[in-house]
Amino acid sequence: MSEIKVIEGEVSIEIPGAGKPCKTWYKIFGDLKSGVRPLVGVHGGPGVPHNYLLALSDLATSHGIPLVLYDQVGAGQSTHLPEKMGDITFWTEELFLNELDNLLQHLGIQEDYALLGHSWGGMLIARHATRQPKGLKRLVLQSSPSDMGLWVEATNKLRLNLPQDVQDTLKKHEDAGTTESKEYQDAVTVFYQHYVCRLNVWPENLVASLALLEKDPTVYFTMNGPSEFHITGPLKHWTIVKDAHKINVPTLLLNGRYDEAQDSVVEPYFREIPKIKWVTFAESSHMAHEEERERFMQVVGSFLTS
Template identity: 65%
Template sequence: MASLKITEGEADFSVPAAGKACKTWYKVFGDLKSGARPLIGLHGGPGAGHNYLMSLEDLTSKHGIPVILYDQLGTGRSTHLQEKNGDTSFWTIDLFLRELDNLLKHLGIQEDYDVFGNSWGGMLGAEHAVRQPVGLHRLVIADSPADMGMWVMAANKLRRQLPQEVQDVLKRHEDDGTTDSSEYEEAVMSFYKRHLCRVCPMPEEVVAMFDNIKMDPTVYHTMNGPSEFYVTGSLKDWAIVERLHKINAPTLLINGRYDEATDEVVEPYFEKVGKAKWVTFTESSHMPHLEERDRFIDVISRFLKY
């Protein structure tokens, strides 16, 4: 079997408000000229980086689907803008939509492509899809809310299932404004081991995701906040429920049985998107692409190819 073709590159991205030249780093698995429709993957966070989505390369090696992963602006190997920390007028959904459009054009695939988005990436994918881009063929929204208010309510229900001493640590640091402490981070991790990724020990690519945010928390802290359930950033009031009927691409919805994206936060997509299919992974939380990798790849490939 021939070795898998992998290429890396950077796309120039004009962002006048940045005050400097910006680039989007990307990696392509497979050949974009093969004739097979490519899938572009949108990572979560915001600010998590592409690393934890590397298992999507199985779609290329096993099913011949070219896959593009990239680091969104402010993350990983793309341009960092730590001087914009806390600037909610700069870090906007529109910025990341323009970056996606720019990359699609740079790669020359804007006329025919599929989108996969996990968590924040699914929110971004939905925002892209409601604009009805002509080239979008199929959409996968994985482990994503349609309304951040509902997300926080659901996450706090899960939080109340943590041991009381862990809940006490979380509340104390949130009340004291010390969410950057190692004690708070350790308490948050007990939530993540239940509802973010249940693989033990944590896979290297998930550790790399956490490292991306720790090395530069600019985007995550500005748009989200200190943790998945303590949302203080600009996304806290985001909702797309009333616009979901505009999505005309066939859409696959995914979540896990133990997901922080609980059924109640995924349900609006199923109710409002015209052509929607929903699959729940019974042994997974927020990352079924790692927790049930083989089944996940089978489900995704069938949706994209058939």
């Protein structure tokens, strides 16, 4: 297989209230003019940069699918706004929907594209898809909540499977409002090892993404909260259940057997979206693209090229 062409770039984006010029950074694997429909990968968090999704570049080599990854504003190599910490009127779903539209236009692919969103990224692209943009042809929702009430319910049940001392530590700090402490973060890591990535050695790209999140947690802390299961931000009330039926493109729904996005969390997508296929990865938690990498690329690649 010949070497895949990789280019990086950035696009300006006007964000009302930002108080400074902003830009979205992106990376393209393959040729957007190849005649094959490109896939845009949308990262989770919110605020966990693209690095942990770099495995998706396998699709460019195995299936010839051009791939675009990008960092949402506030993450990775895009503009950071730490001064907006806690500003829930600034960090909104609409900001990130506009950013995605802006990127599609800039790359000139808005007439024909596919989207894969992981976790929060799936929530974002599901909302995008309910608006029925004419250029969207395929949708992949990977480990994405349909409703954050269901997510909180599921993650709190999963917590009960953790060692008792870990559960006690989590509760102690949540009750005391000391979730920024190292003891709390270490306990959260135990949850991650069970339900976010079960590989004994975490991929370098995932470690890099989480390190960058730690460096600037503005978006995550503001919209979500201190952890995956202690949701204090406005995403606590997020749901798409009543609008999911408006998604009119073929959709692939993915989760893992040990995923924090449990079946109960993703099932409303399956129930409501008219053209949908659901695959659960038996050996995976939240990172099937790393935990069962080969099978994941086969499933996603076949769906996107069918």
